[in-house]
Amino acid sequence: GEDVEQSLFLSVREGDSSVINCTYTDSSSTYLYWYKQEPGAGLQLLTYIFSNMDMKQDQRLTVLLNKKDKHLSLRIADTQTGDSAIYFCAERDNTGNQFYFGTGTSLTVIP
Amino acid sequence: NAGVMQNPRHLVRRRGQEARLRCSPMKGHSHVYWYRQLPEEGLKFMVYLQKENIIDESGMPKERFSAEFPKEGPSILRIQQVVRGDSAAYFCATAGGGTEAFFGQGTRLTVV
Numbered sequence: 001g002e003d004v005e006q007s008l009f010l011s012v013r014e015g016d017s018s019v020i021n022c023t024y025t026d027s028s029s030t031y032l033y034w035y036k037q038e039p040g041a042g043l044q045l046l047t048y049i050f051s052n053m054d055m056k057q058d059q060r061l062t063v064l065l066n067k068k069d070k071h072l073s074l075r076i077a078d079t080q081t082g083d084s085a086i087y088f089c090a091e092r093d094n095t096g097n098q099f100y101f102g103t104g105t106s107l108t109v110i111p
Numbered sequence: 112n113a114g115v116m117q118n119p120r121h122l123v124r125r126r127g128q129e130a131r132l133r134c135s136p137m138k139g140h141s142h143v144y145w146y147r148q149l150p151e152e153g154l155k156f157m158v159y160l161q162k163e164n165i166i167d168e169s170g171m172p173k174e175r176f177s178a179e180f181p182k183e184g185p186s187i188l189r190i191q192q193v194v195r196g197d198s199a200a201y202f203c204a205t206a207g208g209g210t211e212a213f214f215g216q217g218t219r220l221t222v223v
Contacts, residue, residue, distance in 0.1 A: 031210060042202055042214035088154060097142060099212050103153025
């Protein structure tokens with residue numbers, strides 16, 4: 001399978017911006033995703049970006065895609081304590097059938 | 112339209128017993144993916160199935176683990192002769208022709 005890598009932990013202070021980074025190996029990915037997992041729950045889709053875009057903004061969330069470097073990031077503006085969760089990036093391969101997930105970044109927001 | 116349903120939510124098994132985890136896809140979804148999540152190890156892919164077929168089982172341990180997705184009924188992940196190291200959260204995700212994969216709430220398996 002493809003490799004999708006993330007750092008395991010990130011801590012930020014409430015009100016600051018958080019940036020969660022992800023690198024992937026499949027240059028033919030069609031879609032790239034960010035999922036959020038709250039404690040004891042499943043993963044929920046936060047946002048996604050099509051591979052021919054380089055940026056997508058949705059309220060406090062900004063997704064940046066550098067396709068040349070195979071780098072995806074998620075920026076959360078004005079981070080709140082409720083944003084504390086594990087964030088997973090994922091890519092969908094060019095068959096459209098397989099999803100590859102990173103190991104997740106655990107975001108801790110310090111009040 | 113119900114979401115992805117996994118049951119049971121919590122399962123306790125003694126070492127050596129069998130664990131059966133069920134995943135009912137969203138309506139119209141024919142792709143099922145199973146993942147295992149261990150603390151501080153992230154989400155690991157196990158197997159990808161379409162109706163009655165295993166497409167990719169590269170993440171499945173070679174022994175004791177099996178998965179099926181029959182023509183009728185839920186997908187089943189079966190773990191035989193469980194050991195303590197099998198304790199984890201097991202998630203399934205399902206997809207149809209749309210953009211995203213939808214996750215169930217997971218089954219938390221504890222082996223005692």
